[in-house]
Amino acid sequence: MPDTQDLAPLPAGLVADAVAAALAEDFGLAGDITTAATIPAGAMARGVIAARQPGVVAGLAVAAEAFAQVDPAILFEPVHADGTLIEAGTVVARLEGPARGMLGAERVALNFLGLLSGVATLTRRFVDxxxxxxxxxxxxxxxxxxxxxxxxxxxxxxxxxxxxxxxxxxxxxxxxxxxxxxxxxxxxxxxxxxxxxxxxxxxxxxxxxxxxxxxxxxxxxxxxxxxxxxxxxxxxxxxxxxxxxxxxxxxxxxxxxxxxxxxxxxxxxxxxxxxxxxxxxxxxxx
Missing domain, CATH: 3.20.20.70 (Aldolase class I)
Known part of the structure; x- marks a missing residue:
């Protein structure tokens, strides 16, 4: 199995800029009008991000940044490190905090996490x-x-x-x-x-x-x-x-x-x- 124990983290500024651009694209000028219309401002939630197919996880810091930028009160707890081979159903992160923020950041976080995990997964297949x-x-x-x-x-x-x-x-x-x-x-x-x-x-x-x-x-x-x-x-x-x-x-x-x-x-x-x-x-x- 490839050794990814010494995987250097991505520069924080680079991650922040990429996430900010993606969130600006998604929120536009009006913000998340669906969530604003349906979820009370003070509502709290807990959730998990889980894999629906096997692969190699990558991009957890980018996903975490998406939630943090939308609402710093959201707690994002990774369960597995980037580079980990996971099975379908594996929980890769747990979240808790304001429901509106979690819903607003959800798609950007998952887009980055899915894209980067897909790259890592295909790479692992070639490496193997x-x-x-x-x-x-x-x-x-x-x-x-x-x-x-x-x-x-x-x-x-x-x-x-x-x-x-x-x-x-x-x-x-x-x-x-x-x-x-x-x-x-x-x-x-x-x-x-x-x-x-x-x-x-x-x-x-x-x-x-x-x-x-x-x-x-x-x-x-x-x-x-x-x-x-x-x-x-x-x-x-x-x-x-x-x-x-x-x-x-x-x-x-x-x-x-x-x-x-x-x-x-x-x-x-x-x-x-x-x-x-x-x-x-x-x-x-x-």
């Missing part, structure tokens, strides 16, 4: 599929706009690892860069002249000739894009001791283990963040 191969599962930049840091946190909660966070923290030379720069060697050479010595340079290659050019130019990481298994294995052999290898392109749960078995260091999966089904969780008053 490559267990014992030595390969790491990594995510991509194919994230919901504005929620990248949250989704990448959920990948870590599922036992996966993060690729670069944005355009700013690593060089990734892809096919269009290569075409516009005049070739693999030209693109790598230009990147080496431009960035500092602390920035790693990765190059996407689609065949062994491009791979040899990337290695010859001194790439730190090579992204082996849409290669068949035989070519992947050959590429890994050529890179051994010279560059980190990453396999990418249409990776599925059916194919990921055979890809990992070629000896690649990393397998990147866009589906972790762009196609993960939301985990079904619900809030029920007691």
């Amino acid at each position: 599929a490559v267990e014992g191969t030595g390969a790491r599962i990594v995510c991509t930049r194919k994230t919901v706009p504005g929620l990248r840091a949250l989704q990448k946190y959920a990948v870590r909660a599922g036992g996966g690892h993060n690729h670069r966070f944005g355009l700013y923290d690593a060089v990734l030379i892809k096919d269009n860069h290569i075409a516009a720069a005049g070739g693999v060697a030209a693109a790598v050479g230009a990147a080496k002249r431009h960035v500092g010595h602390m920035v790693r340079i990765e190059v996407e290659v689609t065949d062994l000739d491009e791979l040899d050019a990337a290695l010859g130019a001194g790439a730190d990481v090579v992204l082996l894009d849409n290669m068949d298994l035989a070519m992947l294995a050959e590429a890994v052999g050529r890179c051994r001791g010279r560059a980190v290898t990453e396999a990418s392109g249409g990776v599925t749960l059916d194919t990921v283990r055979s890809i990992a078995a070629t000896g690649v260091d990393l397998v990147s999966v866009g589906a972790l963040t762009h196609s993960a089904p939301v985990l079904d969780l619900g809030l029920d008053f007691e």
